[in-house]
Amino acid sequence: MSLPGSGDGPRVSDTGERALIERIRRRLPPAPSALLVGVGDDAAVAAPDRGALQVLTTDALVEGVHFDRRFSSPADIGYKALAVNISDVASMGGAARFALLSLILPPDTLVAHVDGLLDGLMELASASRVALVGGNITRSPGPLIVDVTVVGSVKPRKILKRDGAKPGDALYVTGQLGAAAAGLEWLRAASRDEPAEAERLARPDDPGLAACVERHCRPEPRARLGALLGRNRAASACMDLSDGLADAVSQIACASGAGAAIDPALLPLHGGARAWFAAAGRDPVGACVAGGDDYELLFTVPRRARGRLRAVIREARGVPVTRIGEVTAGRSIGLLRDGTLEPLPAGFVHF
Amino acid sequence: MSLPGSGDGPRVSDTGERALIERIRRRLPPAPSALLVGVGDDAAVAAPDRGALQVLTTDALVEGVHFDRRFSSPADIGYKALAVNISDVASMGGAARFALLSLILPPDTLVAHVDGLLDGLMELASASRVALVGGNITRSPGPLIVDVTVVGSVKPRKILKRDGAKPGDALYVTGQLGAAAAGLEWLRAASRDEPAEAERLARPDDPGLAACVERHCRPEPRARLGALLGRNRAASACMDLSDGLADAVSQIACASGAGAAIDPALLPLHGGARAWFAAAGRDPVGACVAGGDDYELLFTVPRRARGRLRAVIREARGVPVTRIGEVTAGRSIGLLRDGTLEPLPAGFVHF
Numbered sequence: 001m002s003l004p005g006s007g008d009g010p011r012v013s014d015t016g017e018r019a020l021i022e023r024i025r026r027r028l029p030p031a032p033s034a035l036l037v038g039v040g041d042d043a044a045v046a047a048p049d050r051g052a053l054q055v056l057t058t059d060a061l062v063e064g065v066h067f068d069r070r071f072s073s074p075a076d077i078g079y080k081a082l083a084v085n086i087s088d089v090a091s092m093g094g095a096a097r098f099a100l101l102s103l104i105l106p107p108d109t110l111v112a113h114v115d116g117l118l119d120g121l122m123e124l125a126s127a128s129r130v131a132l133v134g135g136n137i138t139r140s141p142g143p144l145i146v147d148v149t150v151v152g153s154v155k156p157r158k159i160l161k162r163d164g165a166k167p168g169d170a171l172y173v174t175g176q177l178g179a180a181a182a183g184l185e186w187l188r189a190a191s192r193d194e195p196a197e198a199e200r201l202a203r204p205d206d207p208g209l210a211a212c213v214e215r216h217c218r219p220e221p222r223a224r225l226g227a228l229l230g231r232n233r234a235a236s237a238c239m240d241l242s243d244g245l246a247d248a249v250s251q252i253a254c255a256s257g258a259g260a261a262i263d264p265a266l267l268p269l270h271g272g273a274r275a276w277f278a279a280a281g282r283d284p285v286g287a288c289v290a291g292g293d294d295y296e297l298l299f300t301v302p303r304r305a306r307g308r309l310r311a312v313i314r315e316a317r318g319v320p321v322t323r324i325g326e327v328t329a330g331r332s333i334g335l336l337r338d339g340t341l342e343p344l345p346a347g348f349v350h351f
Numbered sequence: 352m353s354l355p356g357s358g359d360g361p362r363v364s365d366t367g368e369r370a371l372i373e374r375i376r377r378r379l380p381p382a383p384s385a386l387l388v389g390v391g392d393d394a395a396v397a398a399p400d401r402g403a404l405q406v407l408t409t410d411a412l413v414e415g416v417h418f419d420r421r422f423s424s425p426a427d428i429g430y431k432a433l434a435v436n437i438s439d440v441a442s443m444g445g446a447a448r449f450a451l452l453s454l455i456l457p458p459d460t461l462v463a464h465v466d467g468l469l470d471g472l473m474e475l476a477s478a479s480r481v482a483l484v485g486g487n488i489t490r491s492p493g494p495l496i497v498d499v500t501v502v503g504s505v506k507p508r509k510i511l512k513r514d515g516a517k518p519g520d521a522l523y524v525t526g527q528l529g530a531a532a533a534g535l536e537w538l539r540a541a542s543r544d545e546p547a548e549a550e551r552l553a554r555p556d557d558p559g560l561a562a563c564v565e566r567h568c569r570p571e572p573r574a575r576l577g578a579l580l581g582r583n584r585a586a587s588a589c590m591d592l593s594d595g596l597a598d599a600v601s602q603i604a605c606a607s608g609a610g611a612a613i614d615p616a617l618l619p620l621h622g623g624a625r626a627w628f629a630a631a632g633r634d635p636v637g638a639c640v641a642g643g644d645d646y647e648l649l650f651t652v653p654r655r656a657r658g659r660l661r662a663v664i665r666e667a668r669g670v671p672v673t674r675i676g677e678v679t680a681g682r683s684i685g686l687l688r689d690g691t692l693e694p695l696p697a698g699f700v701h702f
Contacts, residue, residue: 058451064492088393139413
């Protein structure tokens with residue numbers, strides 16, 4: 001990993017926008033048959049899936065806000081910029097199809113770093129069968145920004161919204177919680193403030209911690225599970241955990257005009273995250289529930305759809321799915337501890 | 352107009368992302384029937400036009416690169432951020448349908464300025480029948496950035512690409528050239544370097560100059576004419592003049608494997624721009640041909656399609672269309688002066 005402006009080789013200011021676009025165009029895999037006009041014209045032209053609706057989402061990663069070039073390699077940043085958008089499409093029950101990449105680059109950005117960004121983005125694009133169809137490159141007088149738009153598709157009546165949860169529905173979450181937040185905390189502590197303290201709390205070669213750092217740098221969008229939940233109509237509401245579980249539970253409950261009770265004993269805390277927060281003297285449940293960037297899915301399942309959920313879990317081989325609580329009548333939201341509802345901690349705040 | 356950080360009232364850092372999104376959501380007009388899920392969920396869901404292909408494009412306006420808050424009001428910036436994307440869709444022969452708005456805002460941005468941005472964007476969106484369906488808001492540790500993605504539609508076999516021009520096709524341009532570049536030059540001269548010199552060259556109340564400034568701040572995308580050119584199959588190639596006429600001629604010629612000869616006497620130079628560049632002692636043709644940001648359309652018309660072009664011009668009431676030259680065999684590109692081909696000046700460079 002290198003710092004901004006460090007390292008050798010040509011910069012984007014030496015290369016120019018046109019040459020950069022051509023450089024990207026040359027490394028794209030063969031276009032899918034649905035793509036009629038790709039990178040290099042005023043806009044891309046693509047055929048939508050037959051009988052499907054368009055799913056449209058955009059999400060930007062901003063240097064100094066969402067990533068730190070000391071912790072994330074260019075490939076990590078490119079990977080994550082696409083991952084967070086694929087996650088949004090999955091949380092609607094859709095399948096991502098096409099991506100537009102808007103790069104806003106400081107002039108001293110190394111061309112090798114742009115290549116790295118594309119390496120990471122293309123790695124996930126090809127694993128997810130998403131085609132990079134266009135975008136834009138311009139100069140930044142400030143931070144490096146990677147702004148990605150993804151267009152996906154979803155069949156009518158298979159859309160997963162936030163507002164469909166009903167009292168009595170069970171709350172489920174994929175994967176494990178808190179890893180991305182713990183990974184970022186360790187990176188910050190080790191690199192800046194108190195490296196000795198960071199090492200006392202967790203050794204850099206600890207596999208649990210390494211998994212947390214990996215989750216921060218390369219979140220795994222639950223693309224297949226989201227699409228299956230939509231297709232099988234197993235979920236009544238769904239969203240992704242970009243800003244943490246506590247935030248997602250509140251969002252689904254508020255949008256659905258309902259409450260939610262989470263059983264803290266059921267929460268699938270990540271082992272490495274639990275160890276990190278405990279060593280730091282903090283409540284692992286609270287920290288894992290508040291921590292953002294996990295990009296797991298939170299969804300609600302009506303009693304009558306539990307059989308369909310079992311089918312989804314079988315098809316989405318290997319993705320852990322855990323029941324963590326229930327949608328309730330009324331508007332209270334919290335962790336159910338010894339019969340009392342404790343308020344949820346706050347999630348990630350963008351300003 | 353106010354400077355960044357100046358003025359009174361709440362800042363986006365006081366308001367927060369959620370409240371800003373809610374503020375935007377509340378002022379949206381009723382959603383078109385094609386929009387099934389709009390602002391406020393993980394992604395938008397929209398029905399594509401029946402039998403149509405998707406046109407996908409994204410373009411960012413970056414403070415200090417594409418706009419200066421001393422010259423452009425927040426409403427101008429919002430208007431232009433959408434206009435440049437509608438122009439890209441029009442240049443493919445498509446019609447813009449949906450927009451995603453990615454705002455990257457310094458924390459001290461006034462909420463009133465975000466309102467202004469939306470005013471300008473919504474004004475053009477409603478005039479162009481484009482629905483704002485989603486987006487993203489995040490903090491910027493540097494400049495204010497407005498990154499817009501537009502999804503449009505185009506019928507199969509009606510797509511206008513850059514690479515379809517053939518030797519013998521006539522070259523046409525809409526509107527007038529050079530106004531945006533002249534307007535920006537005057538604004539820069541008057542505000543910063545030499546206000547007296549700026550006033551000597553052009554009085555601020557000169558209507559020609561005012562039109563130039565207006566064109567810089569609020570370019571008019573040729574949405575209707577582009578869609579008509581595609582629908583009637585009148586053009587063999589098309590692109591917009593984001594980086595100037597000289598650049599667009601080169602792009603179409605290169606993509607089509609052809610050359611181009613422009614007759615400088617035919618070029619529709621903007622009167623205000625011609626006066627400004629002449630007063631500044633520069634060649635008006637060269638300056639108007641190199642100047643970017645006009646967002647007119649350059650297109651090529653085969654001889655057999657001239658009747659169809661006349662029909663398009665009649666339908667696109669009031670948009671000037673001027674024949675400026677011809678696509679040629681070979682690869683030479685230039686201005687034909689006294690039988691010699693002079694090279695075209697260079698266009699806007701992004702790094």
